[in-house]
Amino acid sequence: MDIKPIFSTLQRHKFTACLLIMEIALTCAIVCNAIFLIGQRLQLMQTPTGIAEHELVYVQMADISDRPDVMARTEADLAALRQVPGAKSVMLINQLPFGGSSSNMDIKLSPEQTKTTISVAQYMGENMLSTLGVHLVAGRDFRPDEFVDIDKVYAALRAGDLTAIPKPVLITQAMAERLWPGQNPLGKQLYVAQGIPLTVIGVMKELVRPNQRNNGLHYSLFNPVRMPMSSGTYYVLRCASQDREQVLRSAVVKLRKLDPNRIVLDKGTWDEMRRDYFRDDRAMAGILVSVCLALLIVTALGIVGLASFWVAQRNRSIGVRRALGATRGNILHYFQTENFLLTTMGIGLGMVLAYGINLFLIVHYEVPRLPLMYFPIGALLLWMIGQAAVLGPALRAAGVPPVVATRSV
């Protein structure tokens, strides 16, 4: 189809055409970036955590009074929890993936190094692999004799006696790859605090951190340290996913019965914990989706409005064209092509704008570079919206009878 007459018509409506192009460009730019941001959030929310996500329940307890012998009472609690019907494995852990608050460690590759290489989440607790369902890809789990109570570790640190600190450590595959790319991490040393050496004895397939995702979501390590029950630690029970509610209920009853003089701070399934952790991301993704929809609707309505006016305005010339032999199809295609041209120009400008917005976001919001695949997505979306919006007015134009040409206005 010859597009020359379309251009010469648009030349007569330069200003209006420019406005429409600008609107499409802005919409295209914003929608491209918004879809990208939505994708980012969704991807984050889908992050595999490396644990048996749907099989875990947790209870957080706290003493009412300041009491000694917490280690022994913790052991008693764990023994009681093992008796809970349906519980396959039980542990006390200092933090959970996506739990919100965390203990972290600065890691160095040599004792002389003054700059931290990476900061990693520090998990502690006995019986972790079987309870959390974390998989080892290399090396071995801790032996029972390697575990040390946390207060002994603190006492050793206070006394400056570094021999009493447990040296073996499990690290994630991502962390190993970051520290020693392409090498076998087993037996390698890493350094924490002022040159305390730890030895890698095993590599976990995956274990995400409780929070601080900007420090590397997949950088975690495990120390063979036994934790006491406190308001910051979690009793974790693993069970079949359909048993979770009932296991949680009987666990709480058991703990209460064993020692009524305490408070249940928090309890739930790990899935609920994950939901809470991502609630802001979910809200943000929802907002982005609604803004995208609103933008596309407004743009579509704008196209409908303008196209309708143009059709009405050119009523007579359409009639003349029909009288001179143009078919309904010709008229329909004319308006469709016109819209396609305008949308394409808008999209072209929109791409440049989208790139600019992305640069702004990179500088201010720690957003990665917009991948090229989002440009065709945005373009396709706008072409579709444009064609759908112009169809109604174009059909109306095609319905203009040739006799209109003979009428005076």
Add this chain to the structure above:
Amino acid sequence: MFGYYLDLAVHSLKRNKVLTGLMVLAIAMGIGASMTTLTVLHVLSGDPLPGRSGSLYTPQIDPLDLNNYAPGVEPPDQLSWIDGNYLLKAKRATRQALMTEGMVPLQPAQPSIDPFHAVALYTTADFFPMFGVPFQYGNGWGNADDDAKARVVVISAKLNDKLFGGKNSVGKELRLQEKAFRIIGVLGDWHPQPHFYQLYMGSYADDEDIFVPFFTSRDLHMEHDGSTDCWGNSGGDPNNLEHVNCTWLQFWVQLDTPQAVAAYKSFLVNYSQEQHDNGRFARSPNVRLRNVMQWLDYQQVVPSDTRLQAWLAISFLVVCLVNTVGLMLAKFMRRAGELSVRRALGASQRALFGQLLMESGIVGCVGGVAGLLLALLGLWLVRQQPADYAKIAHMDASMLVVTFALSICASLLAGLLPAWRACRVTPALQLKAN
């Protein structure tokens, strides 16, 4: 004239109800979205203590070792036990308070309420007068209570309602961690937002339930919650925070004049130099002294998502406006014939311009009012969100004014261009063409 233009405008708008509705809706949606997000942004970046915040400062000093050191690096956000105590005892400011947060098991006297964890602020006597905390009943404690590690407690109005039905509970006993405390004060309505003096439990978190003298809390081994940042080989043993190389305390001072601020800053530098000279500080003096608003800015308390949402909404408004300009222009240009007749009959360009502007002004005003309603609806939706800042998202007088200003500006902007282009029709040409 005004009445006549109004009549003409309404008449013309009525002729094309769908289009008019579309334009109003576009403006309303744009304004509603931007005002919702701007109001949230405005509320979240508000001044927690208007009138006072300018003279409240939080000192930062740098006791860390040389790991990760670089010139110009920020000192830690919090203070260690030794430094916090030194600054408190030095009393170099008009007022000063040391504080940290924790959870304390509270056993209500009523058997009907189960024991629960109360959010506690452990602080020193000046906290109340320095922050201008209002009391419903009783008072805060004095320096003597701090020194004596007195078992006294100040409770929030909310907790007083829960435990004592809102009656005067001063003098009554409260059992915390199985120890008897005497209630000496009940707070009035006091909810500084953001929660500037303690950001570690959430910038817009709920206020504390109880306020316990700082040294009493240490004496009774009350639990510390919040961030504990350690260096060296000390580990963050929560039971020995007095003896480890960790920062975990917040400290605020009141400095009334610029001279006092300068003097306090040099006091901090001198102290750091002294500590550096005797070997306790590895780094040369590295201090900061920020007031409330500077501190909130430095801590970036406003969630970056909120700012992103504001940008998003504003760009949405721009698209809506461009859309409205386009529609308005099309509408005006179609009436070129009618406008030329009016010109030919003697109406001046200015008269036409006024008439068209009136038309777009009406669209804008209606859109603005609808936008305001949408913004109120939007804020209501925000308040239904689970985020901890959600509950404070309310429209205030200043944002109301901004909303109206924005909608009038937006609509005039949207009307100006089309009106200007349309009123420049050349009547002879138009009439001849028809």
